[in-house]
Amino acid sequence: MPRIAPPVRALALVTLCGSVLAGCVPASLGTEAAETVAAPLGLPLVDGVTVQEGLVYAAPDGAELALDACLPATGASEARPAIIFVHGGSWYRGARDEPLYRETCEWLAGAGYPTFSISYRLSPAAQFPAATDDVRAALAWLREPEQVAAYGIDPDRIALFGSSAGGTLAAWVGTAGEGAWSAPDRVAAVVELSAPIDLSGVAEDARLTQRRLDYLGCETDDDCEAAALASPITAIDASDPPVFIVHSEDEFVPDEQGELFAAALREAGGEVEFVVVPGDRHAIMLLDADISARILDFLARTVGGEAILAAD
Numbered sequence: 001m002p003r004i005a006p007p008v009r010a011l012a013l014v015t016l017c018g019s020v021l022a023g024c025v026p027a028s029l030g031t032e033a034a035e036t037v038a039a040p041l042g043l044p045l046v047d048g049v050t051v052q053e054g055l056v057y058a059a060p061d062g063a064e065l066a067l068d069a070c071l072p073a074t075g076a077s078e079a080r081p082a083i084i085f086v087h088g089g090s091w092y093r094g095a096r097d098e099p100l101y102r103e104t105c106e107w108l109a110g111a112g113y114p115t116f117s118i119s120y121r122l123s124p125a126a127q128f129p130a131a132t133d134d135v136r137a138a139l140a141w142l143r144e145p146e147q148v149a150a151y152g153i154d155p156d157r158i159a160l161f162g163s164s165a166g167g168t169l170a171a172w173v174g175t176a177g178e179g180a181w182s183a184p185d186r187v188a189a190v191v192e193l194s195a196p197i198d199l200s201g202v203a204e205d206a207r208l209t210q211r212r213l214d215y216l217g218c219e220t221d222d223d224c225e226a227a228a229l230a231s232p233i234t235a236i237d238a239s240d241p242p243v244f245i246v247h248s249e250d251e252f253v254p255d256e257q258g259e260l261f262a263a264a265l266r267e268a269g270g271e272v273e274f275v276v277v278p279g280d281r282h283a284i285m286l287l288d289a290d291i292s293a294r295i296l297d298f299l300a301r302t303v304g305g306e307a308i309l310a311a312d
Helices: 099-110 130-142 145-151 165-175 206-216 226-230 255-267 289-302
Strands: 050-058 065-071 080-086 115-118 153-163 189-193 243-248 272-277
Touching (some): 065 099, 065 130, 080 130, 080 165, 130 153, 153 165, 189 289, 206 226, 243 289, 255 272, 272 289
Parallel strands (some): 080 115, 153 189, 189 243
């Protein structure tokens, strides 16, 4: 729906997930026990997950953008849901193949979801809406018949999973537009970790201000029209997909951002799960055993599939 100026509203408790602002052949969901290995985040990783690196999905202005496909270890008997993962980095840095992001991609694939971790254009060289256009381009690429057939995915059951600044992009694309979630530019679910949702400067850590302005293409907040256009909170309506939000109490992106987002989604009649955990962990670092299990449960309820990795 059209973007409007961010509303002034009382804060209400809600939940979103985020990641650090700062960093084959498809298979079926199995129920058998799988051998797992330890990793930096401690997420359970399944042997046999494969990664296809550097697949070009778009070339805006002639510059190629690539993604990595993390694919389940077993084959699928029918089309299954897929996930597009969007890394964090305050919109100006970060890379899809950083170790924590790669671990997250492989964890989701091990849980049975073909997962596509994307690169996107970074600020200040690229300003809004370049990065959101890139997420949409990745979504369009994944829905092309060639990819649908190659990876055995259901194009009507695609979720976006974004960490920190990547969560902003995922939330923006998730709330943009109207109509069925199977429409070409829509998705069936959104997971966001520690995402800034209102980019007008409200509920913001001062360390993020300049990065936000660079992303928006504004020198100051005075007369910065892009702030409303780039804020996911300004386009929420009843057609939006289910959203899972996570923050910690004392982190880099204040949990008020999640509260604002969750409250607006609920007011519009949307489905939202909002989780706030103790401490100051940010974005991808929020993926402990409890949160990762809750995310898999959310994905199973919303886009379907059977989460085969329960966190202990």
